[in-house]
Structures are given as structure tokens and as C-alpha cells.
Amino acid sequence: MALTPATSAYRKPGFWRRLRSGNPTEAQLGLILLIPAVLVLASVMFWPIVQVLWQSLHFERLNVPARGRPFIGLEHYARMLWGSEMRWSAGHLLPWRALAFAGAAGLWWAAARGLARWRTVLVWTAVVVLVAGLWMGYHPGEAGRWNDARFWNAFSVTLLITVASVVGSFLVGLPLALLANVESRWRWLVRIALLIPWAMPRVLVGVMFAWLFNYTNGVVNDLLGRLGVAGPLWLARAEPAMWAANITIVWATSAFVGLILLAGLQSIDGSLYEAAMVDGASRLQRFWAITLPLLRPSIAVALIFRTLTAIQTFDIPFAMTQGGPGRALETVGIYISSTTNSLNLGYAAALSVALFVMSLAITVLYLRWIYADD
């Protein structure tokens, strides 16, 4: 009888075996410890998102229970963006269509000649198609009958408020942060002033500023009157209402930008300024060459958070005018709330998804900008 070795070659134990042995690897242990957190996050964040997506593909109106909850695919999105009655006519937006076609053709021509990479060309073609599609949606032709004109209005109001209030709160927030960073006896006062607008509930801010901007009894027009200027009908006309809402939002949110930038300012090493001073750099030069570049991560964080909240703007315009006058301040957020109150849950879900996509697109753009140099 020949002796055979009693032991076979060593085999690394499998994942489950190792786990069962009661001696998990570090990676396994990490995974096990992560499970509860992942479950919680999945149930409170991921699952609702999936559910809203699923709901947006269904007809669901609580005041039409007889129709039930049938699956209707992308019908809500089609109605939102291009409308079920969208008909193409030869002349509709012809120059723009020609331009988009020419752009796409140019890209493909360049790719075929080897002047550009196919991957880049595909991405840019997608962008051109997307922009052209949105442009069609925004100009639906005949009296807005082709699509949900209310959505496109809400979309542009939201974009306008986002751009204006983010830029505004940055332009106001940065000087506030610089002021709060100055060594002085009164610094605590500036810092408290920075905190107060941020700590105030937004709805309260909205109601308060609606009073300040009131045409007959408001403080703003009273002050303007004393200066000999006739104040506009702030909340009773579309254009001034947009100004009033943005001024209010900037007042309420520049404090937040200021606080984040202040934290960034305090982390800048003072010796850099000393060295620059020794080299004879002026105040302005120091600001441009040291403060601003080193502040960039803080600026990015402040802008991301500010932009995301701006896209979802609901509270201040709603508290000021309920989205009026007309639909001048009706943001996507207000439109979603109004649709939900009409018990059209399916369409409201589709609108929410649209808002989600807008937020996601902006976040991706910012993230690319932050990591551009890395």
C-alpha cells in the first residue's frame, strides 16, 4: 500500500466558509458592519426614490379612483416635455432645427475625418440633441397647447431663481465672510449677524419680506418714498416680484455661504500672507493670489449646497405670493405641491423625477469642476 499524503494542497477558504469560521477577514468585517447602515439608507433614501420613479410611470389620480392605477409608461414625461398633441410642421423652429442638425452633422464629419474621438463626438451629439429637444419643449408652438406650458414656465422660473440667487448670495456672502474674519473687538457682532438670517425659518422670512415689500404699507417703498423715488408694485407685478423674491432669498442664504467661506478663510495659513507682505504684495494681490485660490474648495462646497437648495426653492416664493403674480414665481417645487394637492399623484411623481434629474445634473457639473485639476 503506497502512502498517499494525508493533506491536500492548501486551498484558500471561500467567502462564506471564512465568514462561518468566526474569523472573518478585515474586508468581511467591514462589510458586516456596513450592512445596518446600508439597510437604513436603502430604506429611507433609495427605496423612496425607486418608488417615485415607479409611481411616475403610472396613472394615479385619487379623485378618479374608477380608473385605478394603470401602467402608462412614459406618458407623463411625454406630456410634460412635448405634449401628447405635439405635431410637427415643416416651419416650426426651422432655423433652430437646421442649426442642431448642422451641429450634429459637423461633429460626425469631424469624427469620420479622424479630427475628433468618437467618444467625445457621441457625448456632444447627445448634448446637442438634448438642448434641441428642450428648446422644442420651451417653444411648443400654437398657444402652448402642445405641452405642459406650466411645467416649462416653472422650469425657467426655477433656473432664473437658481442663477440669480446663487450668484447674489455668493457676492454678498464673500464680503460678509471677509468682514467676519477681520480681527476686531466687534467681530462677535458680525458673526451673530451672520447667524441670524440663517437660523430663521424660511417661511417666516418669506412672510416678513412680503410685508416689507407691500406696496401700500411696506417699509421698502416707504424708504424709497423718503428718497423721492416711487417704489414699484413689488409683489403685484411679475418683474419686480422676481427681484423681491431673489433679494429675500439672498438675504436668507448669503449667511450660509458666509459661514462656510469663513471656515475656509480660517484654515488659510497666516504665514502665507506674511511672506507675501515681505515680498511687497498689495492687499488686492494677496486676495487674488492667496485667499481666492485657497478658498476654492470652500467656495465649491458653498455653491453646491446653495445651488441644490435653490433648485428646490419652494418656501420663500410660496410664502410671499403663493407663486404669483400669475405664475411669475411658480417654481417646479410649487408646481409639484400644487399637483399633489390636486391629487394627481402620478404626474406629481413625474415632476419630482424631473426636479431630481435637474439636481443631479447640476451636482455632476459641480463635481467635475471641483475635481478638474486632480
Add this chain to the structure above:
Amino acid sequence: MRRTLALIAALALVASGLAQTPLKVFIGGQQRPDVIGPILEQFNAENPDIVATFEVGGATSDVQQQYLNTVLTSRSGELDIFLIDVVRPAQYAASGWAEPLNQFFDDDAEMLAYLDDFLPGPIEANLIDGTLFALPAFTDAQFLYYRADLLEKYGFEPPTTWDELKMMALTIQEQEGDPNLQGFNYQGFRGEGTICTFLEVLWSAGGNWVDEDRNVTLTTPEAQRTMAWYDDTLTSGITVPNIAEMSTDLSRQQFQAGNVVFMLNWGYAWAHFQGNSPQETVVAGKVGVAPLPSFEGFDSATCIGGWQWAINPYSENKDAAWRLLEYLASPDTQRILAVEASNIPARESLYADPAVLAAAPHFGAFYDVIVGARSRPVTPFYNDVSEAIRFPMNAFFARQLSADEALQEMQRGVEAALDF
């Protein structure tokens, strides 16, 4: 031994608790929890087998409705009875959100006899195709408030036509010489009040938002006349140019500060003017109430308001809930609500009630207006219809849409809302 006794006592307590049927009533912050509380305590004392408690929600119709949307969408039976705005029963009926009340009567004849004492307006809202979905808690309407002192000073009687109103307002504004004095104030903001602003004048021109066959009729000559009148209030200067930001309560405050001659507003404003208000009042004792004016040759009309008690169809104690509902809609409860909360009774008999008239003498003056009050569109799609009317109206007041554009927008929007 003592321990056993205590245990038995505790068990007995639990058992008695189980024998009692719990009921939960939902009301809003604006509906005077301080008055509803004692009413429920009285009911509990009279009905030892039921324990009724209440929950207070938001303070506006919209906010209360949003909460009920959540509760009812999840088919929760935690609330047994709730108060809903007069514009909602049609939607509740369509959604199956209110228990039909016919089952609690022997037959329809008995039900109609029971409803006889109620005012016709609220019943019209609650009785849908012969099925009763709610009982009126109290009612409301828009009134024409006027400065009795100013009208007397210039020898005017309350106006009966819109032209008279304009003439009086212009005269008083001119003679008083006060640049802050507004001739005519109404609601032009983007909220619920503005649909009444539109409908009341439309009705008083002989029009309506739909015809008998429920075709939308918002581009008719009557509708154009309505818009022309509102255009006239702005161009003639009897109304302030910022009417597009005028909410219901802002109107009330401006009148209360003595800045308005004529105003359209709801019943709640009266108590404020008499001094029961967080703001100072300079018009106490100088306020008159009249039916709304109309166009020459047509009847005056006003919007009905008010709140209704309904039973949650998901409730597990519907029989007990019906007993409480009957109690809440009874003349005794409506008398308490009228005397202590100034809620306008929905029962005809209370307008001759000495206790009510002693506490609220103006209800006598309200009566003629209230019996003539008409319903806003009765449809399951009320929110959409309301939005389709008040948005163009508000845009018209903000001078974004011309009168014709606004009417076309309304016609299109209401048609779309009804055609789903």
C-alpha cells in the same frame, strides 16, 4: 392581598376602557379648539360608552386638506370624524373619502326631513346625487362691508349696483381728500379667495362658469362684463394698483385700519372690526354689512363658505361616529359655536334664536345674504378648476394678461381640468 386587589382594580379599569369606544375628531387651528373641547367633553359626559378626543391641524383650508390627503391616501382609520371645507365634499365623494350617511336613516324621506332645518346652500354641497356625504358644521359667505359712518356723512344708502358702488366710492374718496383711502377692496392674490372675486361679479351679471349641459362658458359676454368691471375699478382709481397681492386677511386689515370704504370679505372679519382682534381697530361701530351689489337688472350673488363634518370611511367605529356627528350638527352645538366662536349657523332656526342674536346681532343682517349664497364649482376636480380660474385672474390683476387673454386661459384651463 392588597396586591391582588390592586391588580383587579387595574384590570377593571382596563376593561372599562376597552368597553368605551374611542373617537378622534380632526379640526383646524382656525376652528376654535377652545370651543370644540368643551363640546366634546359634554358629549362624553352624556355618552359614557364613547370617549371622543380631538386633534388640531393647520390653520388654513389648504394646510388642513394636505394633512387629510396624507391620512386618507394611506387609508388610515386613526381619525373618525373630520371637518372639511365646503368646496371639498364632491372630491371626497369621488375618492370614497367620506362615508355615505344615508345608511343611518330609515329611508330617504326621513333623511330629507332631518335636513329640512339646514340652509339650502351647504346641503347642496353635501348632498351629491341623492347621497349625503357630510353635515354642515357652520356656514359662511362673502359680504359687502362698508363704512356706515362715511356713507351716512354723504347721505348714501348701501349700493345695490356696481355702478352705484363706484360712484359712491369716487365721491367719498374725492371729498375726504385722503390719498390712503381706498374706495373698493377685494381679493386679487393667487389664493383661493380670488375665485370668489371672479364668480360673484360673474353671477351678478347673469353668467356662470358652466351652462346647464356643463359646457364651460368663460368667454361669454357676461364674463367679459366681469373683467371690464374689474378693469374699471383699477383705471378709475377706486381700487389700489397692488390688488394682485391682496389676500383675504390683508384686505381685512386694511379695512380695519380705516383705509377702505367698501370691501368684499368673509364673516370672520366682523368680529375683528368690533375689537376681537390682534390688531387695533378704528372702525368699531362704524361698519355696515350688505348683500353684494349686482349689475342693473340682475340678482345679487355671493360665494358660500363654511365647514362640514364627515365620517372617515376607514374608521372602525362608524356607528359611534354617527352619534357624535349628529350631536355636532345639532342646534345646541351650532348655538354654542355661534355664541362662543361667532361661527355663522347652518340651521335656519338659529337665526331667530334669542341667545344667538344677543351674542351676534349682526347674524340677523347676514341672513339675507347667506340664504342667497351660491356654491363654487361642485366637481371632484375642484383644485384644478380653482387654479385654472384664480391664476389668470391674478395675472390679469398683475397686468400680465389682458381681459380677453385671461378669459381664454380660464376657458382652456377649466376645460382641461374637467377633461381628464
